[in-house]
Amino acid sequence: MTVRRRAARSAAACAAFAVLCVAAAPSTASAAPAAPADTPPLPAGMYGTTDPTYDGVWRQSLAMLAQRAVNVMPADSAVNWLLGQQCDSGAFPAYRPDATKPCDATTVVDTNSTAAAVQTLAALMKYPDAMNNGISWLASAQNKDGGWGYSAGAPSDANSTALVIGALAAGGAPVGTRLSTEGRSPYQSLISFAIPCDAKEGGGAFGYQPDKSGKLLPNADATAAALLGGVGKRMVTTGVEPGPAPVCQDLHPLTPERAARNGASYLVKTMAKTGHLDQPPMPGAEDSAPLPDYGNTADAVVALTTAGYGDQATASMKWLEKNSADWAKANGPAAYAQLIFAAHTTGTDPRTFDGIDLVKALNATGPTPKWIGPKPLTTTEQQKVLADQKAERHSMSGNVWTMGIGAFAALVICALFVLRARRRRS
Template structure:
């Protein structure tokens, strides 16, 4: 989901705001708010504050960085008493009201981040409860409560439910529909003239499904029950490194994911990147490279077909994405970290860019910065918690030399609110 979800999602949110304005006065956007000290990024957070904070914290966790306590506290403080998160609220000291626009995408991203960080069980439980409470009757979710379900929102909520330790298939609406029931309805039929196997964001008024790269990358992860920080499927878990071609017939979530990956593979085969069509009325009518969705496609392809399946777009990102990430800040860096994480690539040497340092620099200094990456970092941390880190050997040498038999061990809890 590129930076702040797809353009379609933003338009959907705008439509909700416009509809609300027809029945009640809606205040004009306030001037650019002061950036809170705990928030990542320097740009106006009105529409993406919670989203970019969640991605930043989740990305830091994947590489073994312990975020600053005030960064975690800022995110938790954005949650309303109902459990839902808005896109951003400037004054978290003021209670949420009926006019506070709660956001399923922001809530699901926050749940994924806080679940990974640990120590925030209450916030996670409330967030999951709110998501379940606003589930549509078709089993899916829209951008805002009450809006029609879409592939992106449904997929990221699936990731949140799984991250929180639940089983998405068991979360059903009053009509008995699960998130997967809704998700497969967005899969473009294999025999469609264009985009067979892709996911659509939503059907149009006539019920037609138009392929959407953003929705497809999200739909693949949703179909697999994976979140934003998905890892590559291991060779032993799959019969082939190549995704199958689009397969007709009744769709299971896993089959829809495979069809979506096959579509992405076909689109990426030529250039190694996805494109963004020109905006209506733009002087430049040429499509432009879509860095965010390409990063998301890397994660989706790796999760469905293995790291080698994502190699071409991954290499393209390494060569071309540095300036884009620098311009767009924490969410962009996080997306590249997820791409590196999904493929087992060192995020500290991503085409010459240290993504970890760059991401950390967009917000408050972490409590503890990673010195390694990936599984090695996690292994060393686990060893340390169990009493076998570097300090253990220092302690042994100390005891041997001075005869003092005092050893200590402890488990450092992550990200406690201060």
């Protein structure tokens, strides 16, 4: 989920077109909007410097998730700020400026902020009560069709449903058996947004939600999210051994995994020409040409690599390394986090990301980390360690066999000497 779309959907929840435009603007490489002049100073534990009204908990969660992925422990003040945002119900709002005031009917909570916070609390591994409280609220917000909308009671959408699936998986909650009041699972809801392979437009993709006529339009953002959710993974994950390129197959019935792999085929085809995904132009923009969508491209790289299509994501990862620096700098902590997620999944070193230290840049957007541990091994380094260990075990077993033969031979020789000595005495 991109920085732009997350902020835009938060603003859309407030039904203000003007706010939507402001919230969506950070997706470009231009400077992110500064907080309004009358906005009070941000708490010391927060990441970023822009107005957190629509993405405070989101960017805080992604920043700390990325730090844990690279063996960095966030500051206590950062963790405490996130914990302080949680309502007694377990839900999280996008931002609550006065955490000393209890949540009430006017507090606008949402599934996206809550799911992101739950994944972060799971990664911190120290706050099971807060995490489980968040999972309980998410369960209470599940729609009859098995999915989730952006807010409780809103119609289900592919992005929110996939994000909550990741939160449930991170918290150890069974996803497939998390049934709605009508007995439908999150996966059943997720595949309802899948577009058939033989469709004239966007075959294999996922739509965000059906339009007024009930038609699903291909949406790369929703497809990347659904691919990750379809294989039951969270935002921070690791890649698997690459396999053959994805193909689109219409199976009946359609399984969650098949739908996810169909989505992978759509993403690969969409990114084949340029190496990246595009975002539509903003309403009223003079330039109608599509712009590169850095965040969704990073999300697609994570999803594809996680599903075993790392070879097809290589070109996009290289494109991100060469082109995303200005975008990340302009958009702050959540953008740096998305790039770190992509680097982590593909085994790329985020500390030498085309000459940029993403970890250092992310750390600088918030409070000084509590500690910075040893640099985690890349996927390639991990594979080499495993290969060396296997070779060492093989060598040791060979040495043990050799030593055993030598010891047996020594015993035989010793026995011959004893027998010979006895014969001489006799």
